[in-house]
Amino acid sequence: MRARWALHPLTVSVVLLLVGGLGAVSALVTTRDLAAAGAVLLLALVAGAAAGFANSGST
Amino acid sequence: MAFVAAALGALPQALVPAPVRWGIAGALALAVLGRECGLWSFPVPENGRLVPERVQHLKEWGALQFGFEMGTGMRTYSPSALPHLVLLAIVLVVPFPAAFAAGLGFALGRLAMPLLSNAWSDDGAWTAVWARAEKVVRPILAVTCVGSLTALVLS
Numbered sequence: 001m002r003a004r005w006a007l008h009p010l011t012v013s014v015v016l017l018l019v020g021g022l023g024a025v026s027a028l029v030t031t032r033d034l035a036a037a038g039a040v041l042l043l044a045l046v047a048g049a050a051a052g053f054a055n056s057g058s059t
Numbered sequence: 060m061a062f063v064a065a066a067l068g069a070l071p072q073a074l075v076p077a078p079v080r081w082g083i084a085g086a087l088a089l090a091v092l093g094r095e096c097g098l099w100s101f102p103v104p105e106n107g108r109l110v111p112e113r114v115q116h117l118k119e120w121g122a123l124q125f126g127f128e129m130g131t132g133m134r135t136y137s138p139s140a141l142p143h144l145v146l147l148a149i150v151l152v153v154p155f156p157a158a159f160a161a162g163l164g165f166a167l168g169r170l171a172m173p174l175l176s177n178a179w180s181d182d183g184a185w186t187a188v189w190a191r192a193e194k195v196v197r198p199i200l201a202v203t204c205v206g207s208l209t210a211l212v213l214s
Contacts, residue, residue, distance in 0.1 A: 007175050009192045013199040020203045024210035036214060041160040043211040044153060048061075048161035050204040051141035052168020054095070054197060 012053060020046040061149060061162030068150035068158070080151045081212060088205045091144045095201030097194070105137035139197070141204045148208050157211065 005011060023046055027039035071080065093099050115125045129135050137143075142165065149158045176185040189196075 004179065007179050009175070009189055009196045010199075012171060012175065013196045013203065017199055017203045020207040020210075024206060027210050027214035040154065040157050040211055040214060043207040043214075044157035044160035045164035045167075047145055047148070047204045047207040047211070048164025048166075049168035049171075050164075050200040050207070051139070051145045052165035053171055054139035054141045054168075054200040054204070055137060055165075056169055056172030 009053075013050075016046055016050050016053070020050070060146070061158045061165070064146050064149040065153075065155050065158035068153070069155070071151060075151075084148055084151045084208075084212070087144060087147055088208065091140045092201050092205050094140050096198045103137055103140045103143050106133060106135065109135060139200075141201060144204065145208070152212050153208070 020043065023039050023042040027036060027043060030036050030039060090101070094101060110125050110128045114128070115121045117124060127133070145161055145165065149161060153161060179185045179188065
């Protein structure tokens with residue numbers, strides 16, 4: 001049986017929120033340049049993904 | 060599109076003082092956040108029509124053209140203002156390399172919806188699921204997008 005809750009739009013949006021929160025914490029507290037650069041890329045990726053998902057509507 | 064915005068953004072990011080750019084981006088972000096949360100409404104630029112179905116059958120590249128036009132939003136509706144906000148953020152405040160990550164993220168977000176729709180069921184039930192969840196999902200996505208961009212600028 002398929003776990004349909006994992007396919008729910010609410011699940012996707014909450015996962016994006018959590019990943020974005022993780023990226024934000026990493027970006028704001030890290031002192032290493034490489035980690036900070038990675039966190040910035042992650043934040044940009046999450047912002048773009050949230051925009052893309054929101055823009056898709058029901059299709 | 061992210062590359063074009065990033066290239067265009069090189070000029071304002073070089074010439075306009077950072078606090079001014081942050082102020083403009085922040086005001087736009089608040090406006091979009093309120094719109095996505097249903098506090099107010101305003102129109103956003105969109106090419107409000109659907110890609111004709113015949114485009115899919117244009118020679119061997121028809122499917123690619125259909126996907127490109129729909130995926131990039133060049134010939135479709137825009138139910139959200141978040142893509143416009145991300146595009147303006149790329150022009151005003153996002154560092155050049157991160158623009159590509161934002162573009163990749165947008166593509167993944169766009170791709171997720173048809174994949175989830177197909178995986179949910181083949182009877183079109185996804186549309187009803189989305190309609191029920193939309194009032195909660197849209198504000199969460201807006202907070203995620205605006206929060207991520209804010210943290211990106213502050214870091």
